[in-house]
Each structure stands twice: as C-alpha cells, then as structure tokens.
Amino acid sequence: PQTIYLADYTPFGYVIDDVALTFTLDPHHTRVKSRIAFRPNPESTERRFFLHGEGLKLIGASIDGAPVTPELSDEGLTCEVPDAPFIWEAEVEIDPAGNTALEGLYMSNGMYCTQCEAEGFRKITYYPDRPDVMAVFSVTINGPHPVLLSNGNPVATQEHHAEWHDPWPKPSYLFALVAGDLIAHADSFTTRSGRDVALNLYVRPGDEHKCAFGMQALKASMRWDEHVYGREYDLDLFNIVAVDDFNMGAMENKGLNIFNSSAVLASPETATDANFERIEAIIAHEYFHNWTGNRITCRDWFQLCLKEGLTVYRDSQFTADMRSAPVKRISDVIDLRARQFAEDQGPLAHPVRPESFQEINNFYTATVYEKGAEVIGMLKRLVGDAAYYQALDLYFDRHDGDAATIEDWLKVFEDSTGRDLTQFKRWYSQAGTPRVKVTETWQDGSLTLHFAQHIPPSSATPDPQPQVIPVALGLVGPNGDEVLETRMLELTEAEQSFRFDDLGARPVASILRDFSAPVVLEHDLSDDERAHLLAHDSDPFNRWEQGRILARQSLLAMIRENADPDRAYLDGIHAVVSDESLDPAYRALMLGLPSQSDLATALHDAGDVPDPAAIHKVSEAMRDALAARFAEIAPRIYQACQIDAPYRPDADQAGRRSLGNAMLSLITRHHGPAKAQAQFDAADNMTQQLAALANLIRAEAGDAALAAFESQWQHDRLVMDKWFGLQVLEAKPDDAADVAEQLTRHADFNWKNPNRFRAVFGSLAAHHAGFHHVSGKGYRLLADWLIRLDPVNPQTTARMCAAFQTWARYDAARRNMIRAELDRILATPKLSRDTTEMLTRIRG
Numbered sequence: 001p002q003t004i005y006l007a008d009y010t011p012f013g014y015v016i017d018d019v020a021l022t023f024t025l026d027p028h029h030t031r032v033k034s035r036i037a038f039r040p041n042p043e044s045t046e047r048r049f050f051l052h053g054e055g056l057k058l059i060g061a062s063i064d065g066a067p068v069t070p071e072l073s074d075e076g077l078t079c080e081v082p083d084a085p086f087i088w089e090a091e092v093e094i095d096p097a098g099n100t101a102l103e104g105l106y107m108s109n110g111m112y113c114t115q116c117e118a119e120g121f122r123k124i125t126y127y128p129d130r131p132d133v134m135a136v137f138s139v140t141i142n143g144p145h146p147v148l149l150s151n152g153n154p155v156a157t158q159e160h161h162a163e164w165h166d167p168w169p170k171p172s173y174l175f176a177l178v179a180g181d182l183i184a185h186a187d188s189f190t191t192r193s194g195r196d197v198a199l200n201l202y203v204r205p206g207d208e209h210k211c212a213f214g215m216q217a218l219k220a221s222m223r224w225d226e227h228v229y230g231r232e233y234d235l236d237l238f239n240i241v242a243v244d245d246f247n248m249g250a251m252e253n254k255g256l257n258i259f260n261s262s263a264v265l266a267s268p269e270t271a272t273d274a275n276f277e278r279i280e281a282i283i284a285h286e287y288f289h290n291w292t293g294n295r296i297t298c299r300d301w302f303q304l305c306l307k308e309g310l311t312v313y314r315d316s317q318f319t320a321d322m323r324s325a326p327v328k329r330i331s332d333v334i335d336l337r338a339r340q341f342a343e344d345q346g347p348l349a350h351p352v353r354p355e356s357f358q359e360i361n362n363f364y365t366a367t368v369y370e371k372g373a374e375v376i377g378m379l380k381r382l383v384g385d386a387a388y389y390q391a392l393d394l395y396f397d398r399h400d401g402d403a404a405t406i407e408d409w410l411k412v413f414e415d416s417t418g419r420d421l422t423q424f425k426r427w428y429s430q431a432g433t434p435r436v437k438v439t440e441t442w443q444d445g446s447l448t449l450h451f452a453q454h455i456p457p458s459s460a461t462p463d464p465q466p467q468v469i470p471v472a473l474g475l476v477g478p479n480g481d482e483v484l485e486t487r488m489l490e491l492t493e494a495e496q497s498f499r500f501d502d503l504g505a506r507p508v509a510s511i512l513r514d515f516s517a518p519v520v521l522e523h524d525l526s527d528d529e530r531a532h533l534l535a536h537d538s539d540p541f542n543r544w545e546q547g548r549i550l551a552r553q554s555l556l557a558m559i560r561e562n563a564d565p566d567r568a569y570l571d572g573i574h575a576v577v578s579d580e581s582l583d584p585a586y587r588a589l590m591l592g593l594p595s596q597s598d599l600a601t602a603l604h605d606a607g608d609v610p611d612p613a614a615i616h617k618v619s620e621a622m623r624d625a626l627a628a629r630f631a632e633i634a635p636r637i638y639q640a641c642q643i644d645a646p647y648r649p650d651a652d653q654a655g656r657r658s659l660g661n662a663m664l665s666l667i668t669r670h671h672g673p674a675k676a677q678a679q680f681d682a683a684d685n686m687t688q689q690l691a692a693l694a695n696l697i698r699a700e701a702g703d704a705a706l707a708a709f710e711s712q713w714q715h716d717r718l719v720m721d722k723w724f725g726l727q728v729l730e731a732k733p734d735d736a737a738d739v740a741e742q743l744t745r746h747a748d749f750n751w752k753n754p755n756r757f758r759a760v761f762g763s764l765a766a767h768h769a770g771f772h773h774v775s776g777k778g779y780r781l782l783a784d785w786l787i788r789l790d791p792v793n794p795q796t797t798a799r800m801c802a803a804f805q806t807w808a809r810y811d812a813a814r815r816n817m818i819r820a821e822l823d824r825i826l827a828t829p830k831l832s833r834d835t836t837e838m839l840t841r842i843r844g
C-alpha cells in the first residue's frame, strides 16, 4: 500500500463553483448523476485532472456536453480537460445494499444513509474527494420513501422526490443523504439573533419514545455555543438521523448529522445514566463541529486534530458546565490514560498531527482526539481564559470558510497574544507521553521544586526535544490549609527549578492540579503525605489522584511482596467516601481502582513482567478489603442514595445512583447477592437494572436474572448489546473467552452490526485477565473473528486490532502467541489496507 506524506501536500489544480447531484435510489442499482462546474485553480499550476472514485460503475461522462472517455483506475479517473472553466457531467451506478463496509452510501434496516468522512464520497461518485476542495451542493433525490434528506435547506419536495440546497461551501466529506420510512421528533430553536431553526430527530418507527433527551441536549448545545463561544447556527433546519449500523459514534454532516442509534436514542427504561451523559456529549460534539470543522475545515487529513481536538475540548467544557467539572475532568483523565497513554507509549504512537499514513481511518485515534483536546486545554491555561476566547474570535473571523492548518491555528494565538508558540508546537509534532520528575529540597523555610522532563524516544519521534508544560501547583500546609493557591508554572527546559520562600513549616506540594498537562508525573511523596493530600487538597483532581496512587502502590505491593491491602489507603478512602459534604458522583469515583491494564503498564514501566492472572487476583482481594472496610457504612450510604422521585438523567440523580451502585457492589461482596436481587426485581430504569445484574453475575447468582433480562429486552437491539457485553465483561478470567465464543452462536449475534460485534469483542478485549488468558484462547478467538470481519467491514476490524497493541509488555509465551495471531491475520489473502496497516504497525 501507498504511504501519504504531509510534506507532499499540493493544492488541487481546479476550483469547483458548484455541484449538482441527482440520486435515483435502488438497493443494488442506485444511479448518481453529477454536474460539476470546474475552473483552473489560479493558485496552482497542477493541470492533471484526477477525480477519486472507488467501486463505481461509470455509465457515461461528458465535458461541456460532449461525451468523453476518461482513463479509469482502481482509485479514480483522469481525463483531458480544457484550460478554461468547464462543466463536468457523469453518471455512475452503485450498490448500497451490497455495501457492508458502511462507508459511502449504504443501507441499514431498509433505510439509505451515508458516511463520507474521511474518504467515503469517492464511493458515491467521481470527485476530488479532499477536504480543501469546497463547493456549494444542490441535491435531488428520487426514491420511493416518505423521507428524503440531504444537507442544507429543502427547496422542493413532492412525493418520492426531494430537492435540497446547501448554501455553505463544504468539502465532500460533509455530504450526507438519508432516505427511509422515518418518523420525525420535531422541535424548534430561536437563535440569539432571533432566527427560528426547525429541529428534527429522525428515527425508525418504534423508537419515537427515545428522542426527547437527544433533542433537549441539542437545544442545550445550541444555547451553550452562543453563550460561551458566540457561535450561532447558520441554516433554517437542523436534522439528526439515528442509524443502527454505523462504524463510529456519529457524523457532523452539514445540517444533517447522522448518529449511531446508540449515541442518540435513550429512554430511562433502556439507557443508563452513563449512556445519557455520553449522548449529551456526542450531540454537543457533532453540533459544535458546525463551526469547528464545517465552517472552518481542515486543509488535509493530517490536520484532523484542528477540528477534532478543538471540538472534543469544546464538548468537554460543555459537559463540565452541564454537570460537575471535577467529575468530568477525572473521568476524562481515566479515559485518557487508558486509551491515549497506551497508544502513545506503544507501537501505534504518533504525533497529534501525524506526518504520514496509509489509511486515514486508522488515525481517528485517542491521540488525535483526546490528546488533541489536552493540547487546546494547555494553550488555554498558558494564555488565560480571556486571551483564549479572544484568539478564538480571531480564528472564526480570519478563517471562516477556509480549509485551515495547525499553523493557521497557532498563528491566530500568536497574533492575538503576542506569544511565540514555536516550542509549544512540539505538542503537535512529537509523539510520546512526557515524563516529569519532581524532587524537592527544603531549607530555612524555602521549598525548591526541581523538575526534569523526559520524553521517551520512539520510532515516531526518535529525538524528542523539551516541550512547554504548564504545571498547576499549590502548597498544602501541615494543618491542611492552602499555603499557596494554585499557580501555573511553565516548564520549557529539560530541567528547571522553582523556589518558594517564607514558608513557616514544610508544606506538601500538590503538583499538576486539575491534570494541567497530559504527562506522567513522578513525584516521590511518602504515603503519609499522599494521605494528607487525599484528606485536605483543595484541588478535587489531585485529591482523587492521591487516592488512586495509594491504591496502585498497595496493589503493586500485593503482587510483588504478597503484602496486605494498605490500611492507610482503606482508611483514607473510607473518610472521603463517608464525607456527606462531597458530591456523591465524586465519592463514587474515589472508590474506583486503577484498571488491571493500568497495573500491567505500571509493572512494565518498573521493569517487571505483568502477570494478568496475578493482577486480577489482587484487584479482587483489594475489592474484598474495601467491602470489609465499608461493611458497616455501605448499607447506610446505599439507603441514603435511593431516590424517591421520577427518574431524571441529570448529574444530581446520576451521581446518587452511581454512589449507591458502588455501595451495592461492596454490599454484594460482603453480604451476598440479596440486595442486588432486590434491586434487580424492583428496578424501573436501566441504570439500576444493569448495575444489579452485573452484581448478580459477579456473585455467580445471575442465571435467572440474565434469562429474565433477555426475555424482557429481546426486541430492543441497544439493550441487547448490553446483555451481550456484560456477560463477557463480568465473566471469570478463565471463562471470558468461552462466554464470548458461546455468545457468537446466539441467534441474535448479528456480527455484521458494529455495535453487536463490539459488544462481544470490545468487551473481551477490555477484560484484561480474560483476553490475556494464559491459554491464548482470547487471542485466538479475537483473531478468528477479525479475519472473518475484515472483508465485510475493514474499518471496524482495523479499530479492534488495537486490542493487541500492548503485546510487548507480556511474557515470552504470551508475546509469541500474540505474534502468531498477528501473523495469521496478516497472511489472510486480500486483507484490507486498514487492517494491514494496523497490524504491521503493531507488530513492529
């Protein structure tokens, strides 16, 4: 396969003034006519006329009305064209019903829908399918469906015929079309300037009762973007469509967002609090793209973080405002460490702005998205809030309508703040997670903090240079008072010291408050000092962090030295969780343990070889110890968390349920499954039902409940995804692969549906001790199914390959088994470009 380089970028030789597309829908023989007004690009000397096109049957083409015979290849076509403006017309035939890759135009449960980002439009018609070619689209759809949708505003609709016009120039990846027998949940929004926008959430019949929350989240997002970023919506209509077969969460097509039904449909009975929160965030994310992504798009796919990092940052601000900021920050850090740190420290490491790729779909990663968002957060910390919003205003002003680059983005900050961001730019160009080591000296009332930063070299970045690292610091006095309020230190050198004078008694340094930079902090505090911060730190993140570090250290000692669970940790957590003045959601987070995969990383970093079975065993022992420590208080807290009001998915109720369910798992461990069974029997919402079910399975008392759950919910795909997933996640390590294998024989294991495939195999990959079972059966089963899925859906297959990315940290036996599976997959004839690239990179 061919490698594409950032350094090779050149603009397209032609400009498009407008595009008219006419679709005549048919499951296997859809006809697409295109009429495109091209003219030579004055800013380019390139005169080769190349249009992308894949899997298209060309019926005919003409230039200015005269038939032409272009030269066709697997990737597209070339043609002789005039050195003056001309009209290109073509007709192609495509096969949506045969499109199982879910990219381009495809069918899902009888409806037509599209997914064009990144390079799916070329499967619809011949076109310069690159984001820097922007054009105004008019779309006509002929099809026997009551609902026929495309981008922009409707201009004419009759039965079986619809015409749409999108006045905003856009790249082809934002094109969308939907046709089907759909029902609209309608509402409206009045913008700040008084314009009325019609809003619709389109769903399949039967899903009408799952729309209200998504609609409310959309309106909240529209309001928030006006208030916080001053951004108004710019069309008369905003449509969202829910689709059951979708490779990812959702897609921000202009005026016609298309969502995986799991990322938009929710009712109290069928969706958990976590689902509601995720839906709210994804609706916001896709809506926010209207400005950061659509009005200002990316020049090329190397700039993906320009829209994704910024939009993730914006949606995290939104969630923090709608719910609890500390809880959101801690949850984001847990997720960042689990997914992005793993990626950045393994064979898939790449800079936030990659410099080469084979298949761009493989670069919609935690690094581009989540580290990309962290980079924006650091920029905001460095310049301050007011300067940040000023820079954003300038960005929207200067680049509206552009296909922009990271250079453009940073220039805006430089121009508006006067700051030189040359060194800061390394966050975009260097891969790897910086490690920051802190040592302290204390003398005569002065505390000196000595910082050393080190970025481990990788094949992506062999010679890393120091980065700009904002470190939020506070000092906590011996009595728990804040001696020094949070201030931002800027690390720019490999080594740097900061001195704080006139301190009466030696304080404890609270470093990297609010997780001010995506780094690994090595700060040798004693257990007592950590316990002090756990009890007193005014920074909620660092308080939580110290609890987490104490837990990790204790777990590692349990593995290495057969130590008992650490008393100081258990007591410290007991005190925080019992503190009723704290937010229940925060107290629930305090009870979490580092994941087993995180522990494997910690062991590997310390030069040990992680044993997944041993890690699992001590994690269970620690949970037992927590259950014993909380034996007395857990039933009382559980009781206090019960809610005597109708279900609401808001932060307040969700926080109480989350603490209550954390107690339920301690109670089930210590006192048996009676309370879980009672909760299961009485539950009137999915959060309570699913938490109870998980506890019953864990207590080996789940058979009846699983059967009852299945018969209650077998009509509901999204709920059944939970049923599939939970059984794997909660299986004993020896059984996880077998349970997954058995589930693949279930009549409802519709493996071509990405949600169902991920429910089983995503859960298996997430089950650390089950996936890495010493027998190798976890590896074999996943490899079998990846081989099977690849020809059907390369994108989802390639994404699941990441399950193997940590292979090098395990023992020789496991490494050999994994390598053998990687080789077996790689040897499969006609393996997709997506999967080939992923496995080659992972294998190294």
Ligand code: B3K
Binding pocket: 117, 118, 248, 250, 251, 252, 285, 286, 289, 308, 361, 364
């Ligand atoms: N921009 C899309 C992701 C497209 C993924 C293509 N493989 C959704 C999002 O980030 O909002």
Ligand code: ZN
Binding pocket: 285, 289, 307, 308, 311
């Ligand atoms: Zn996005």
